[in-house]
Amino acid sequence: MTTTAPQYSEPPVGTDAEAIDVHAIRADFPILRQTVNGKPLIYMDNTATTQKPQAVIDALSDFYATRNANVHRGVHHLSVQATQAYEQARLKVRDFLGASRVEEIVYVRGTTEAINLVAQTYGRANIHAGDEVVISTMEHHSNIVPWQILCQQQGATLRVVPINDAGEFLFDEYEKLLGPRTKLVAVTHVSNAMGTVNPVERIIQRAHACGARVLIDGAQAVPHMKVDVRALDCDFYAFSGHKVFGPTGVGVLYGKFDVLDAMPPYQSGGDMIQTVSFEKTTYNDLPARFEAGTPNIAASIGLGAAIDYVTAIGLDRIARYERGLLHYTTEALSRIPEVRMIGTAADKASVVSFVVDGVHPHDVGTILDSEFGIAVRAGHHCAMPLMKRFNVPATVRASMAFYNTREEIDALAGAVKRVVEVFG
Amino acid sequence: MSDLDDLYQEIILDHNKSPRNRRKLEQADHTAEGYNPLCGDHVNVFINVENGVVKEVTFEGSGCAISTASASLMTEELKGKTLDEAKVLFKRFHGMITGEDRESSEEAGLGKLEVFSGVCRYPARVKCATLAWHTVRAALDSGGESVTTE
Numbered sequence: 137m138t139t140t141a142p143q144y145s146e147p148p149v150g151t152d153a154e155a156i157d158v159h160a161i162r163a164d165f166p167i168l169r170q171t172v173n174g175k176p177l178i179y180m181d182n183t184a185t186t187q188k189p190q191a192v193i194d195a196l197s198d199f200y201a202t203r204n205a206n207v208h209r210g211v212h213h214l215s216v217q218a219t220q221a222y223e224q225a226r227l228k229v230r231d232f233l234g235a236s237r238v239e240e241i242v243y244v245r246g247t248t249e250a251i252n253l254v255a256q257t258y259g260r261a262n263i264h265a266g267d268e269v270v271i272s273t274m275e276h277h278s279n280i281v282p283w284q285i286l287c288q289q290q291g292a293t294l295r296v297v298p299i300n301d302a303g304e305f306l307f308d309e310y311e312k313l314l315g316p317r318t319k320l321v322a323v324t325h326v327s328n329a330m331g332t333v334n335p336v337e338r339i340i341q342r343a344h345a346c347g348a349r350v351l352i353d354g355a356q357a358v359p360h361m362k363v364d365v366r367a368l369d370c371d372f373y374a375f376s377g378h379k380v381f382g383p384t385g386v387g388v389l390y391g392k393f394d395v396l397d398a399m400p401p402y403q404s405g406g407d408m409i410q411t412v413s414f415e416k417t418t419y420n421d422l423p424a425r426f427e428a429g430t431p432n433i434a435a436s437i438g439l440g441a442a443i444d445y446v447t448a449i450g451l452d453r454i455a456r457y458e459r460g461l462l463h464y465t466t467e468a469l470s471r472i473p474e475v476r477m478i479g480t481a482a483d484k485a486s487v488v489s490f491v492v493d494g495v496h497p498h499d500v501g502t503i504l505d506s507e508f509g510i511a512v513r514a515g516h517h518c519a520m521p522l523m524k525r526f527n528v529p530a531t532v533r534a535s536m537a538f539y540n541t542r543e544e545i546d547a548l549a550g551a552v553k554r555v556v557e558v559f560g
Numbered sequence: 561m562s563d564l565d566d567l568y569q570e571i572i573l574d575h576n577k578s579p580r581n582r583r584k585l586e587q588a589d590h591t592a593e594g595y596n597p598l599c600g601d602h603v604n605v606f607i608n609v610e611n612g613v614v615k616e617v618t619f620e621g622s623g624c625a626i627s628t629a630s631a632s633l634m635t636e637e638l639k640g641k642t643l644d645e646a647k648v649l650f651k652r653f654h655g656m657i658t659g660e661d662r663e664s665s666e667e668a669g670l671g672k673l674e675v676f677s678g679v680c681r682y683p684a685r686v687k688c689a690t691l692a693w694h695t696v697r698a699a700l701d702s703g704g705e706s707v708t709t710e
């Protein structure tokens with residue numbers, strides 16, 4: 137089976153708000169029709185996970201209803217069908233990321249597993265005592281702890297690029313940290329806690345200039361913008377299906393062919409082998425070598441459907457529409473004197489983190505939910521070092537997707553004003 | 561606003577704004593530290609016990625309104641109680657918050673602590689309300705170690 141490269145529509149004329157037909161889009165998401173505590177659900181926790189369009193839900197149930205079988209194992213009809221669908225979804229991922237070869241797309245459980253895979257295979261084979269791994273202050277715990285563990289195992293050192301008060305990556309400081317000992321740079325494309333978009337292209341170039349490999353945590357980038365791994369020239373790129381309108385339980389590790397091909401296996405067992413005898417096992421080709429055991433077949437196919445869905449809307453339109461939402465949200469919340477924004481980078485995705493004077497984020501979150509049906513995240517966003525950097529225990533985070541509306545943002549601002557009144 | 565008023569009652573808002581007994585007790589004979597990793601709520605409790613009676617109890621820490629008010633009200637309620645009474649109170653309070661033991665807690669007359677009865681409808685907030693209590697129990701049981709709500 138073949139797929140053609142996705143066709144992106146030209147950015148539309150008109151305002152950002154007109155970039156997509158949001159009401160038509162909302163009709164594709166059954167969960168958005170429900171009420172919470174008697175109020176229509178306003179879902180603004182898209183950074184944690186996104187909602188699923190009917191097309192993705194159908195892909196899952198169609199698979200189980202009509203094609204369920206194990207992949208790469210049977211000569212029977214169903215197994216062939218399942219394998220085809222599973223591999224076709226991989227082609228969609230390849231095109232979605234702009235990768236050159238389908239072998240570069242490894243299915244994993246999510247971003248977390250992708251990063252752990254790289255740390256424990258590439259990392260253990262290539263990073264040794266005295267070497268350095270560079271991350272940034274704004275990383276998600278899943279892009280901190282695997283490197284910490286690796287550094288402990290190997291006697292290497294973890295170096296951390298600081299950020300400024302706006303939540304921006306300090307490029308000058310980064311350059312100072314790089315050196316002959318730097319073996320790997322692992323940085324997030326978009327901060328889940330603040331929405332900051334990092335200058336990953338420059339970060340990658342600079343790392344390559346000193347011979348280091350680069351892993352980009354793309355968990356929060358792929359839902360918001362077109363990503364092209366070849367243009368970026370990253371060595372690894374990781375994302376989670378569930379954060380890009382697909383199912384939970386599947387994610388992707390992209391790796392450059394030559395880099396992946398030289399890596400030792402991760403988990404071992406079925407599917408990742410070519411031949412096994414008790415004396416010696418030879419490993420399978422890419423990407424199967426890194427996919428031991430029965431994978432999440434249905435979720436992978438569901439991810440393919442999610443990619444079709446966002447591609448049909450067009451990531452350029454999505455980015456444009458969300459830019460409007462971000463601007464609108466920032467304006468609306470900034471008009472409330474008690475609100476302080478955490479993360480005011482010049483380049484941001486539609487994620488708004490804030491604190492309310494004198495009110496703990498959990499109290500804000502509870503009131504937003506119980507009184508207004510607004511789902512936001514209140515907490516440390518799996519980025520405790522970042523919270524420490526801003527000297528707050530937690531923040532309230534409203535993260536928007538292309539199905540959010542300006543009316544919902546008005547409701548959010550109204551709700552925050554109400555919080556201020558209750559605690560006033 | 562009925563539900564919300566139920567959770568954030570005036571007393572809770574008041575104790576959040578001006579917590580009672582929020583200070584360190586220099587010569588405490590029981591202390592413990594409590595932490596709720598989910599929220600980042602953090603509390604230290606300090607207790608002096610004399611002849612089996614809680615003579616003095618204070619706390620320090622930062623957290624949401626529910627956890628701050630709960631710690632504050634707890635210190636008021638515990639003072640003067642025997643250790644056995646304190647244990648019973650904790651059990652009843654816990655029963656009310658988790659919704660596991662509604663009847664007996666109502667009968668027991670938890671007094672001011674009943675302002676937290678609304679918490680049982682907010683499962684995500686139960687740990688906030690019980691953090692200070694768990695910490696006190698740890699302080700009395702072991703004489704000082706760290707507890708978490710996990």
Ligand SMILES: Cc1ncc(COP(=O)(O)O)c(C=O)c1O
Nearest residue numbers: 246247248276278328353355376
């Ligand atoms: C930036 C970032 N990296 C990594 C992760 C981890 O993703 P997952 O839990 O799907 O493995 C997240 C999820 O919150 C994230 O936002």
